[in-house]
């Protein structure tokens with residue numbers, strides 16, 4: 001199938017879209033990919049939605065308005081990639097994968113009462129996207145897993161496994177978006193994946209609040225500062241780090257812990273250095289849950305462009321840390337490509353989540369397809 005995958009991640013910075021030819025098990029061809037950045041007003045409104053989400057009814061007007069604008073940006077991205085693919089002589093897409101924008105993620109957690117239900121909420125109007133692109137839309141990838149007691153995230157691991165089939169194992173693929181997530185691919189075929197902890201999300205918030213920047217470009221602020229040992233000492237005791245997988249995070253899950261640890265009282269540069277150091281500590285803590293050490297870490301997502309983050313990872317992890325580009329992958333497009341693979345799996349009824357990834361009770365199909373022949 002030819003599918004344009006999309007991902008609008010927790011950083012709220014824009015939507016990535018990528019053309020992929022895949023049967024959901026193998027990736028036959030990777031085509032053009034782009035990122036359509038969100039304008040500041042949409043970023044701001046989405047950020048506000050994260051805060052409001054727990055109390056919002058699904059028909060809230062502000063939410064519907066954000067959803068319509070978000071969906072339009074996705075249509076623009078998909079239509080642009082379809083055009084780029086056509087110009088490159090590639091066949092027209094048959095479907096688009098629409099992850100939507102997560103505004104709330106609160107799956108079942110240890111300590112929840114028996115029978116308590118988890119919740120995950122991605123906004124996005126699949127019917128409007130189908131009209132605006134003329135494509136079938138695979139969407140709603142997470143809710144079946146959460147309803148079955150899984151974490152609903154991360155979902156990209158099975159696609160990482162498909163892309164990495166020829167790479168030496170054991171291998172760790174680390175995505176540093178707003179939140180960090182890792183996929184461990186074992187030499188015996190083990191697929192283990194979970195969220196590591198906060199990555200760029202709190203750093204973006206800090207850069208904005210303390211220095212008036214959208215994000216810490218190239219890690220300049222963090223590189224000029226010193227990580228605060230006392231704050232890190234308090235953060236390291238956060239129970240999430242030692243908690244065995246499966247586990248996943250909401251974009252805001254660490255905000256309170258960071259404030260309580262005193263991270264917000266530091267100077268702009270020391271605060272940034274501390275948040276970077278903590279993101280790396282979370283990744284090192286994640287590695288303690290692996291059954292064997294990986295040969296290397298391949299890093300995707302915007303965090304790989306933060307040189308302070310890459311240095312902190314190299315200093316904290318025992319194995320080589322490299323951007324995914326060393327394997328010939330595109331670290332900006334990877335999540336969108338993975339969702340294209342997931343959409344193909346949805347179309348074929350193949351599982352997209354597993355006991356080792358989301359903690360689903362068994363391998364589970366997921367996602368729904370709208371407006372198609374499939």
Ligand SMILES: Nc1ncnc2c1ncn2[C@@H]1O[C@H](COP(=O)(O)OP(=O)(O)OP(=O)(O)O)[C@@H](O)[C@H]1O
Pocket residue numbers: 007008009010011012013175176177178179180200201203204215216217218219300301302303305306307335
């Ligand atoms: N040149 C750069 N220097 C430093 N950081 C950068 C750079 N470019 C991007 N980033 C960081 O990466 C973030 C975007 O990363 P990415 O697009 O991978 O996240 P996402 O897909 O929204 O999140 P998630 O993977 O959690 O869903 C930005 O918010 C910024 O913090």
Ligand SMILES: CC(=O)N[C@H]1[C@@H]2OC[C@@H](O2)[C@@H](O)[C@@H]1O[C@H](C)C(=O)O
Pocket residue numbers: 009010102105120152153154155156157177178179180181195248249335
């Ligand atoms: C609920 C949700 O949207 N989670 C995202 C988020 O962004 C990174 C991390 O947290 C990961 O668990 C997930 O995205 C990836 C792409 C996934 O589901 O595989």
